[in-house]
Amino acid sequence: MTEKKKPQIIIRNESEQEILHTRAQALAQAPEKVVPASELLDIIVFSLGGEAYGIESVFVREVYPLKDFTPLPGVPAFVLGIINVRGQILSVIDLKKFFGLPEKGLGQLNKVIILHNNLMEFGLLADDIVGTTSVLLSGMQASLPTITGIGREFLKGITSERLIILDGEKILNDKEMIVHEEIAFMASK
Amino acid sequence: MDSSDVEFNKRLLKTFRVEAEEHIQTITSGLIELEKSPAPEKCTQLIETMFREVHSLKGAARSVNLREFEMVCQPLETVFSRVKLNQIALESGSFDLLHRVVDFLGGLVATLEEKRTPAQRSLQKELIGQLGIFSNNNSSASVSVQPEPGCKLSQDSYEEPEIEDLKLQPKGVTAGQFVRVSVAKLDSLLFQAEEMIQTKVTTQQLVMELREIKNTLASYSLSSRQWKTRQNASKTSDSNEFVNWCENHLDTLHARIDAVSHAAEQDFRVMRRIVDDHLEAMKEVLMLPAASLTETFPKIIRDLAQQQGKEIDLVISGDDIDIDRRILEELKDPFIHLMRNCTDHGIEKPGRRKELNKPAAGKVAIAFATNENRQVEISISDDGSGIDCDLIRKLAIKNGAVSSEAAEKLDSREILALVFQSGFTTSPIITDLSGRGLGLAIVSEKVEKLGGSIAIESKSDVGTTFRLLLPISLATFRGVVVRAGEQLFVIPTASVIRTLRIKPEEIQTVENRETIRHNEKILSLVHLSDVLGLPETSSSALSMITMVVLATGDSQIAFVVDEVLEELQVLVKGLGRQLSRVRNITGATILGNGRVVAVLNVPDLMKSANQFASIRKHCESEKTPKSSTKVLIAEDSITSRTLLKNILESAGFQVATAVDGADAFARLRNGAFDLVVSDVDMPRMSGFELTAKIRADKKLGELPVVLVTALESRDDRERGVDVGANAYIIKSSFDQSNLLDVIKKLI
Secondary structure, eight states: OHHHHSOOOOOOSHHHHHHHHHHHHHHOOOOOOOOOGGGEEEEEEEEETTEEEEEEGGGEEEEEEOOOOBOOTTSOTTEEEEEEETTEEEEEEOHHHHHTOOOOSOOOOOEEEEEEOSSOEEEEEESEEEEEEEEESTTOBOOOTTOOSSOGGGEEEEOTTOOEEEOHHHHHHOGGGOEEOOOOOOSOO | OOHHHHHHHHHHHHHHHHHHHHHHHHHHHHHHHHHTOOOHHHHHHHHHHHHHHHHHHHHHHHHTTOHHHHHHHHHHHHHHHHHHTTSSOOOHHHHHHHHHHHHHHHHHHHTTTSOOOHHHHHHHHHHHHHHHHHHHHGGGGSSSOOOOGGGOOOTTOOOOTTHHHHHHSOOSSOTTSOOOOOHHHHHHHHHHHHHHHHHHHHHHHHHHHHHHHHHHHHHHHHHHHHHHHHHHHSOOHHHHHHHHHHHHHHHHHHHHHHHHHHHHHHHHHHHHHHHHHHHHHHHHHTEEETHHHHTTHHHHHHHHHHHHTOOEEEEEEOTTSEEEHHHHHHHHHHHHHHHHHIIIIISOOHHHHHHTTOOSSEEEEEEEEEOTTSEEEEEEEEOSOOOOHHHHHHHHHHHTSSOHHHHHHOOHHHHHHGGGSTTOOOOSSOOSSSOSSOHHHHHHHHHHHTTOEEEEEEETTTEEEEEEEEESSOOOOEEEEEEETTEEEEEEGGGEEEEEEEOGGGOEEETTEEEEEETTEEEEEEEHHHHHTOOOOOOOOOSSEEEEEEEETTEEEEEEESEEEEEEEOOOBOOOSSEEEBTTEEEEEEOTTSOEEEEEOHHHHHHHHHHHTTTHHHHHHHOOOOOOOEEEEEOSOHHHHHHHHHHHHHTTOEEEEESSHHHHHHHHHHSOOSEEEEESSOSSSOHHHHHHHHHHOTTTTTOOEEEEESOOOHHHHHHHHHHTOSEEEEGGGOOHHHHHHHHHHHO
């Protein structure tokens, strides 16, 4: 049965072979340089307060639309509140407030990027998700001396396209991020 | 060895570990019991038990090829066997050796997979040697001194003394009635059972919504019929046919929804019962006797006493009561701390005790008892030196915990309560036992977290007693949903004494604090929104004030709320890893409609309340008069919506919100507004469309509209003007002053 379907190429003579060879030569292209995965950084690009930032996708569990949230009394201003992600309660952080960036403008803030590692998990507020991309580790510059705003210790680097890459590990592990407040007993005041 | 063999070996070791821990525990308890020199029959029985345990341990170790265990168990077994035969006697010194051997075995079990350290090896050699010396040399102490050639000791001896006898006495439990299941598996089952509460709550909500749809349809069907009867008078056959067609369809729909709603309701009832029963059964499974908590205590007390050169008898009673395993687990650390407290601060050194005419050995008693409220009362008391109230008073003043005037006013009970504060220690030197001053604070925090309370009683030179009151099982959490300002909160029902509605005249101010009288008691009154630090909201003068009376321990405070909505069963979840502890809030729960609501921490609230009791008065005098201007915000982004709302509200406007243009238009038709602030890019109906619709409407035509937009192009601005917007604010240059300026110009 298969014989019928299989196209058979029969090369009849040398001149034909010659033609095919030249044609192949003409069409041949050098393969694109393959960059090993270890030299690439997969990142998710999001916009926040008019700027674009990137964060390594290994730390991103998922992106969740922010439809509603419950503010909590008595937490620092950088904690927007808590949300329900399919039955799980997660806190959402406003990076602009955490880094003390100017509160100019009115963002869309419609997305929550859920960051996680084995010790920590929370959501980051973002205006929108721009997309995903891979950047070359070698093409990344550590930082610029003029960069202010987001604390330099939380920057992984800046790409040649001038995209600021946040250091997910540092943000997740930062002690300042954790809210732990006890109440001192006041006998009378 | 291939990987499956490795796996198998790992499993074997795991099983061995569990078994070995049990044997070691029994031997330790036996030794401690024996040290108290009980009656001779009891003695014999204990030795017999320990002998069997060592024998089983040795057998178990051999089956998993752990030679090091065998090497230690063998001489230990010989010792017990000779004690049993009265060939050697146990004295106080020998107990220390035996304890050391058992501790060493415990250490081996804990580090099964690790390599032995040289220290461990030399200790092992030393212990084996000493055991050998002990079992041979001590023979003189026994009555029947007969050198037994068969009992010659060799470390590798595989001799099995009286193995037949051992086999004849099986343990009390017959196989088949009990199954060994790992706690982790049971815990995950319990977790699943608890998660089902969420489904139950959601389903209940769905059933209710279904019922509402049914009722709406019923009333629709009714009015349609009435309309038809009226129309029938003036017969118009054409439309009549259509109306009949509609009616038939409506009837069918109604009947079907009715059936579905009925079935759903029934299913829900069945499901509710199953979920509840299942959860209760799961909890029963995880109940353990309190003894599982206390079994290690004698050893702990013995070690502590020895370290400090004190003599202490530990008496435990009532530990056959079954308690939720999760509670027992959480109690472990508090108990260890309390026991340390008793030995370190409580019991005096023997010399001092003699001076006080007390028996040389101090006594620590731990007693469990149940009460009629499904609670367990646990007391830990010592007959030691007691707590010096004056010392605590002085320390509290020195630490700045209380002012010196306030401290004078506190009675002895209030003074004692200060020891539960963190950073408090009476110990002048920090020993490795206690003195860091954190312990009792952690103890009380843990106990409160479990829904319990802790109290302390103490008399100088007579002793100290800690009393813990805890639930027997972690009850399915019930909560009262209240509203404070615009937010909902859940208060644990267990802490709510009652809810009250009173007239404003009944509030009286005492020492600048608001109070009410309830059940012949004066209660202080605070506003929940003040305590939580919620933003001030417009509160019109109400004829009745709603409040909930909350209690922890024996203090009660009335909290004013805006509304008490309902009481329901809730599943409390954590706030996520980032919010490790938030003041006044324990966790959160998800209501049937998917809304997330914070669960309040009553002990925290009571503490916070003390700081806020008198503040309300001042705020009220400074409150800005509310403007009567009503603004509607149409914005699909929740964060922007909240921000706009906060800005406008703090500027004194009355604000309503809508999630898109269509929602906004519906609201505009149903209520009177003075101004609209709208986003442009919204689902269903954009800001442009909304503006155009407003302009086209007869009634709303003149309403000022402010468009707030991310679109910056000139075309958009022109389009905004075209459709009739009064002002156009661009999001990127937005700040609150330009919004407020624009609004002020328009109204």
